[in-house]
Amino acid sequence: MNLLVRFFIIICAIVFIAPILALAGEALPALFASQAGLSQDLLMRYAGNSILLLLGSVIGAVFFGCFSAYLCSRFEFAGRRLLLLLSVLPLAVPSYLVAYTWVDFLIAQGVHGGALRNLPVTCLIFSLCLAPYVFLPTYGALTQFSASLSESARLLGKGPVRVFFLIELPLVRAAVFTGALLAGMEVLADFGTVDFMAVDTWSTGIYRSWFGYGDRTRAALFSLLLFVFSGTLLFAEARLREKKNLAGRGRSASLVRRRPLPPALWLPCFLLASCPVLLGCLLPSFILLESSLTDATPQLWTSTLAPAATTLMMASSAGIMVLLLGVVFVYTLRLSFGPVWNSIVRLASLGYALPGGVIGIGFLILLAPFSMTGSITGLLLAYCVRFATIGVSTIEAGWSAIPRAYEEQARLLGRSQGGVLHSVSLPLLRKSLACVFILTCIDVIKELPATMLLRPFDFETLSIRTYNLASDERLSETAPSSLLMVVLSLAGILLASRFGAFSLTQTDQNGSTHEK
């Protein structure tokens, strides 16, 4: 069995690394020979926009995420539990749907389209949609924070504001940065929003080079640039994660107790903290629902059914594949074949650093000689590369919580390695496995750039249908497909929350058990 696992890992590593090698093989020779056909101005514009968008969106997401996290972890107020429960919902709605919905709604209210489609508004949309990426780790760190650290600082003469800046902020900084970097990677990977909002970034550059100019070298070069930038962010995130437990509790430490929020501050604080949920999820969903019920014709609904079925099929297939990959990868780490094998597994599960567009172009170049571009197999492979990280990180976290003694006991009782996996490990991991399947499904439902580049001819998912209608400025017709995407993703997020994917409830319970 071990031989089979090793063989599988090698095949996966080759499949996962091949798109990057293909990109490098296409772009680097042209770059060194100065034949990339790129003007300095064009490069600067795309790079400048990408970096500005990244900074603006991340700063906004950090502001909303940190404010909500601090409010919910340090104060008691009416609606706090509701805010916590709803805080993950923006993850269910892709940012391009939020952009389509708000722009369509505001234009209908008389706002000029030109005032909406620009860089600052795009930053705001990303800030709202990506705030949960910052909120979740920051809230976790703040609720696990030892109360005696802040109290010591108070007793040493520092007021509440100085305690926040001198003690609390430095200790949760790593968690905030981790969230900010993940949000940044989502911004770089996005294509639908920036394309619709007319902001030229590396992502739009990739797509235009491939489909607009048929220039695969230029597309490969943009992809490589994007990969290097995302890879740097991922590397920084991994380094920060090592320091993340700085704020961890000492021995027998008590947790910070929430104090009542002054009544005068309730309304402004609650409104500000609920901005991401309201503007990034609930209101757009409501607008879509209203528009679907009043404007959408029965024909429009009927024509949405086929893409919905295709989406569900692709999402569940990818979910199962990522689940299997995750089990095999983590099982390999668990068996400790050695540092080389561990490195291969880690390398093969770094797909989150690869934006969908990068994977798409990589596979297109790679599969072109085999006439396999535009195939369901290629698309599923791309999904696996992109989302393998979800499988590995979730299953690894779940597996590390299972004492090794269980497995060792089963071995002593006569089970083979495979038998232990089947009868002990997998049953104990069922919640993690369910989370992997659901979270992968949600990401596949929302995924746009890789699907656009790699889909077979006449193959439509909900995201593709919505994008195509929005590109033709038929925004009002996007409502049924958008609404279906939101409903499916929301159901998935709620289900994953039930399985403990976001562990907000646990940390919240800890936060309220302070009394000595």
Next chain:
Amino acid sequence: MKSNPSALEMLNVSFGYGSTKSTLQQLSLSVGSGERVAIVGASGIGKSSLLRVVAGLEKISSGEIHIHGDVVSSAEQFVPPEKRRVGMVFQDWAVFPHLNVFENIAFGLARRGREKLEQQRVEQLLEEFELKDLANRLPSTLSGGQLQRVACARALAPKPEILLLDEAFSSLDVSLRQRIRQQVLQALKLEKASCLLVTHDHDEAAEFADRVLEMRDGRLFDSVTRTSGSDGA
């Protein structure tokens, strides 16, 4: 203000968490200047809560707390913890993990324009608590005993009028506990600070304090009285 006030005076203090039964009930206590008082009692009886209300980390529901004659907690008045000149060593020591040993000890001293005095004070405490060689080390690289000494030195650095010790020695092994206790006693004598120690260990209480009180049902009762005076140990 009294003419010769106690370092700490608690008068009929009651306190409870939320709607639960009062943890402290009409509790009164007086600690003289330079005196060391130990409070013993079973776990969960409210010993730590007593220290927390003295420190100003909790608000009392009735009664009064005076420090050197000034009211710091009452129905009308509440002085925040940072203004009470009270030092505290927590059960988990709470050594700031992002600051090195020197910075931890200097944390309560930071005053603009007094950097030289601050440096001297930190160096004196590093010497007293045998931490000189560890000044640049981060807490994550220190042992339990070393962390304990950093926490004590930090609490004493701003020269508090009262030092509160919350089971501060309980997790150390016997010989180390004795050594650190001696260092703290030495430092307290030097600083002429009063001290309130909370512990579940009767022997430790008897060895460390001039007076030992037992806590039962939210009140204090005399347990053992030592004769060695406030210079003690």
